Amino acid sequence: LSSSLSDVSRQAGVSLSTASRALDPEATHPVNKDTRKRVVEAATRLDYRPNPMAQGLRARRLKTIAVIVHEILDPYFAEIVRGAAAEAAAHGYLTFVCSSQRDPARESSYVDMLRRSRVAAVLFAAGELDDRRARAEIASQVAAIHRYGGAVVALAPRVERWPTEVTDNVGGARLAAEHLIELGHRRIAFIAGPEHVRTSKEREAGYLGAMLEAALEPIIERGDFTMGSGATATARLLQRRSEVTAIAVASDTMAVSVLAELGRRRLRVPEDMSVVGFGDMPGWEYSHPALTTVRIDLAEIGAAGVRRALAQIDGSDRPPRVRVHPVSLVSRESTTSLRAVSRR
Amino acid sequence: LSSSLSDVSRQAGVSLSTASRALDPEATHPVNKDTRKRVVEAATRLDYRPNPMAQGLRARRLKTIAVIVHEILDPYFAEIVRGAAAEAAAHGYLTFVCSSQRDPARESSYVDMLRRSRVAAVLFAAGELDDRRARAEIASQVAAIHRYGGAVVALAPRVERWPTEVTDNVGGARLAAEHLIELGHRRIAFIAGPEHVRTSKEREAGYLGAMLEAALEPIIERGDFTMGSGATATARLLQRRSEVTAIAVASDTMAVSVLAELGRRRLRVPEDMSVVGFGDMPGWEYSHPALTTVRIDLAEIGAAGVRRALAQIDGSDRPPRVRVHPVSLVSRESTTSLRAVSRR
DNA sequence: GTGAAAGCGCTAACAG
DNA sequence: CTGTTAGCGCTTTCAC
Numbered sequence A, B: 001l002s003s004s005l006s007d008v009s010r011q012a013g014v015s016l017s018t019a020s021r022a023l024d025p026e027a028t029h030p031v032n033k034d035t036r037k038r039v040v041e042a043a044t045r046l047d048y049r050p051n052p053m054a055q056g057l058r059a060r061r062l063k064t065i066a067v068i069v070h071e072i073l074d075p076y077f078a079e080i081v082r083g084a085a086a087e088a089a090a091h092g093y094l095t096f097v098c099s100s101q102r103d104p105a106r107e108s109s110y111v112d113m114l115r116r117s118r119v120a121a122v123l124f125a126a127g128e129l130d131d132r133r134a135r136a137e138i139a140s141q142v143a144a145i146h147r148y149g150g151a152v153v154a155l156a157p158r159v160e161r162w163p164t165e166v167t168d169n170v171g172g173a174r175l176a177a178e179h180l181i182e183l184g185h186r187r188i189a190f191i192a193g194p195e196h197v198r199t200s201k202e203r204e205a206g207y208l209g210a211m212l213e214a215a216l217e218p219i220i221e222r223g224d225f226t227m228g229s230g231a232t233a234t235a236r237l238l239q240r241r242s243e244v245t246a247i248a249v250a251s252d253t254m255a256v257s258v259l260a261e262l263g264r265r266r267l268r269v270p271e272d273m274s275v276v277g278f279g280d281m282p283g284w285e286y287s288h289p290a291l292t293t294v295r296i297d298l299a300e301i302g303a304a305g306v307r308r309a310l311a312q313i314d315g316s317d318r319p320p321r322v323r324v325h326p327v328s329l330v331s332r333e334s335t336t337s338l339r340a341v342s343r344r
Numbered sequence C: 001g002t003g004a005a006a007g008c009g010c011t012a013a014c015a016g
Numbered sequence D: 001c002t003g004t005t006a007g008c009g010c011t012t013t014c015a016c
Helices: A005-012 A016-023 A033-046 A052-059 A075-090 A104-116 A132-147 A169-182 A198-213 A229-240 A252-264 A298-313 B005-012 B016-023 B033-045 B052-059 B075-090 B104-116 B132-147 B169-182 B198-213 B229-240 B252-264 B298-313
Strands: A062-069 A094-099 A119-124 A151-154 A164-167 A188-192 A219-222 A246-249 A274-279 A292-295 A322-325 A328-330 B062-069 B094-099 B119-124 B151-154 B164-167 B188-192 B219-222 B246-249 B274-279 B292-295 B322-325 B328-330
Touching: A005 A016, A005 A033, A016 A033, A052 A062, A052 B052, A062 A075, A062 A104, A062 A298, A075 A094, A075 A252, A075 A298, A075 B094, A075 B104, A094 A104, A094 B075, A104 A119, A104 A132, A104 B075, A119 A132, A119 A298, A132 A151, A151 A164, A151 A298, A164 A169, A164 A298, A169 A188, A169 A198, A169 A246, A169 A274, A169 A292, A169 A328, A188 A198, A188 A229, A219 A229, A229 A246, A229 A252, A246 A252, A252 A274, A298 A322, B005 B016, B005 B033, B016 B033, B052 B062, B062 B075, B062 B104, B062 B298, B075 B094, B075 B252, B075 B298, B094 B104, B104 B119, B104 B132, B119 B132, B119 B298, B132 B151, B151 B164, B151 B298, B164 B169, B164 B298, B169 B188, B169 B198, B169 B246, B169 B274, B169 B292, B169 B328, B188 B198, B188 B229, B219 B229, B229 B246, B229 B252, B246 B252, B252 B274, B298 B322
Parallel strands: A062 A094, A062 A119, A119 A151, A164 A322, A188 A219, A188 A246, A246 A274, A274 A292, B062 B094, B062 B119, B119 B151, B164 B322, B188 B219, B188 B246, B246 B274, B274 B292
Antiparallel strands: A094 B094, A292 A328, B292 B328
16 A cells, blocks of 8 residues: 555664654754665655645644635636645645535535634635624634634635735726726716625725716616626616616626627627626637726635735734735727717 | 544543444444433534544545546536535535646646545546556556545546546537537538547537438537637638538537637627537526537536445445436527528 | 554654 | 654444
């Protein structure tokens, strides 16, 4: 079977502890050069790999991180997971993925499993769910995780005051709105997410800021960040305010179905309606019309979350608690200036 | 901190072993009813949860499964992961996600980590990569996994003769082609995946079978299953064979950019060109035109993979080695019958 | 039906 | 610089 440290120590003719010290990557304890060489050779010969469970049992913490998302199918979260998993792997960590499907019970049960497994870190990629009981449950689980020396990091704005790596939501939405204003649009609607979701609130605030500054009337319709919700929100919006010429959407995920609804109503994008998204989902630049959107480096946020968690664990983390990641606007095919466009 | 079994045994006034036996969910060893009650009460009071690492260290296997995918951003794989993780959680297992980005080195390194971690099962959601060295490496890692009692399951056709849960690729592609033939199309092209990928080969075979049976000439262009590759393949196809009126695509992922390329060339779908995909990615039914496609229950394949792995572990798995999951055609907006349609 | 003890594989405190 | 020893938390003989 797999060879253990005791096999290596026997082969090298040293004690267990010497073998352990010789193989310690940190090389914290002094070991004779020749001895180390002998041990390393034996280890190589035997294809020795330390057993993470044994290490974990001792260290009271498994070298593993977990990412909690609302929906792994949503490219927004998938991209965060990808970035986090890649960074984690580079540090020798494996990554658990927990997709709650926005179900508080499911989320609680996941966090409970994670706590029991003594994962080194939990990254909350999603905002808190709208459920008091679940939030209290999470809080106590997180306290337990902290007690055994595990780290918890938020990758979205949350009520809890955890270390946070987050997108510049306000700035991004402002960028989107300003882009449309510069193109000459005046009737600019915003399709937001649910009221209680902070990410959505922040993006809404950015939009409102830009609109107020330009002395334009805000027009807000609400989706729920799921794929299909953009379509229904668009339908409501158009019924209510058919004079709108541009729509800023709080997420690319919703923007897809905004585009679809527009297509179904025979409204051409961008000739009849400009649309700007938020997120810049990788791969979607191949769709048509390619979406003008606010670019977030989601993979980097995931990776930063892992680094942050690791820093928390080894005590090297420094303020500020909330780190904001910059965004930028990528202009593609779905927006154009307000000119003599054929209106309904 | 977290309470251990010894805390429970002390509280209940019994020995460690009795406590362990009383709490054993299998209830394999006889325990006095009252004793068990006392132990269970103590455990509840102390909010006791067994430590998976200690259990794993002893059982030589961590109650954890891993899914290896090419690209977690691809909804095809994300959906498999989601199904697998849900089923795994129902059995008390957590799920590692390993996105290789189609890089053999990365895949090998993941499998190595998984082996060291003694994961209970590894699910290969992706076909084998085109790299002899990596394949040999994987083979030896998998042998090691089997040696410690771990399971390995394939969720796509592979050279290795592992237990397999797989889509009916041949039947699905046949369904797609037959659908177009029934609609009256004669010039039907197929956008396949890379030649060495078995999933693609099988779908290609299904298409070829239907075409040959109908005495129609097959027209094949090749993409690589990435998001963007549908567009370039479509461009090549149209340049070569502009008389084509329908396209079957080997994956929804590629179909998105097929649609985009068609849109860019001002070809309307389905009026100028019918398109049928493969996969039925959840959420994409909201795009416009909604894609006619071959429906695969990917979440079920992931879940079946987990059940299969668990059966392997407890020795209850029975033939056949390869289990084929049925598919169906969902007809939406992207296909229509060949009538007097305006051709270029 | 219960308890004592060994051991899974590793690290670190303690002695030398 | 090296070795001995204890123990992380659990399950499972082996004895009674």
